[in-house]
Amino acid sequence: MAASLIQKTESASFYAGIAPQRHVEVRESLVNDAERERLRAQGYMQLDHVLAPGSCEELAACVEHLVEAGVPPVFAFVYDAFWDLFDAIARGIGPPLGRTLQVLPDFWVWRVTAAKAEGGWSPHRDYRSAVVRGADGFADRLNVWVALTDAPRNNACLSLVPRPSDTAYPNLEVDPCAGAVDLPVRAGTALVWDANLLHWSNPADPNAKPRISAAMTLERATTVSARPSSFQERLDTVAMQIVRYEPYNLTMSPELRAWARAASALRQVRSRAARVVPR
Secondary structure, three states: OHHHHHHHHOOHHHHHOOOOOOOOOEOOOOOOHHHHHHHHHHOEEEEOOOEOHHHHHHHHHHHHHHHHOOOOHHHHHHOHHHHHHHHHHHHHHOHHHOOOEEEEEEEEEEEEOHHHOOOOOOOEOOOOOOOOEOOOOOEOEEEEEEEOOOEOOOOOOEEEOOHHHOOOOOOOOOOOOOOOEEEOEOOOOEEEEEOOOOEEEOOOOOOOOOEEEEEEEEEEOOOOOOOOOOHHHHHHHHHHHHHHOHHHOOOOOHHHHHHHHHHHHHHHHHHHHHHOOOO
16 A cells, blocks of 8 residues: 555656646736735735636636545645746735745645545744845745635634744744734635745635645745756655654654655755766
8 A cells, every 4th residue: 555655656657647727817917006015024925816716716626636536735846837827826916025036845735624634734933034125125035825626714814923023033933823813715826925924724624625735935036946847856845844844744644754754865966976076
């Protein structure tokens, strides 16, 4: 059973059979003046109708197909469609903030359902040391979370503590209820925040449909894009995420955790070998 799951996750033909077919449609003008100011002053902004309804449905269906096959949702990042989504958002929000943004190989996909004793992640910051901020007040590293299904207040909506209310920023030790705001959203909405902000997911409604979402980190561009191109590179990058966020993913099978650790170690060996200059 475990061997067949690992074989499935490493099979390009498996993913080809359930690949998204629709081109991802992202609205071109994403940031208005009010949201730009909220990002500067509060550390977060909400961008409605970023993703067209058809694209939401296609990406959510892809996640459902993976889960039905026993494969964790984060493996959706083997597909161009999920990288295309965040590349497009980076291009859409960068210029209004006076930045060129690039995607980092730092992402996750959730399918939150209380019926399976699953949930979103508890209060956390994605970076413990302070993110660099420009003279304009904008952080150079941002989290972008996209709802692929509705995330109402009673079904795993996100909450965060705005920067002015976050007395411990950027340290973890803070009461998550102090000054927190709930952010219920409709499918196709993107939430963007300073990567140091304290944030978490609220409980899922046992009677509601699963809440599906995807997130990625964007950073002020300093190098060429880190977007992996080959299937193997993307599998390796997925493995890195499983290892990085292992404490938050208590429902993932031990077999996949072990696979991720082995794949990440092998990737590091290949990377070191590639840097060796022959004499």
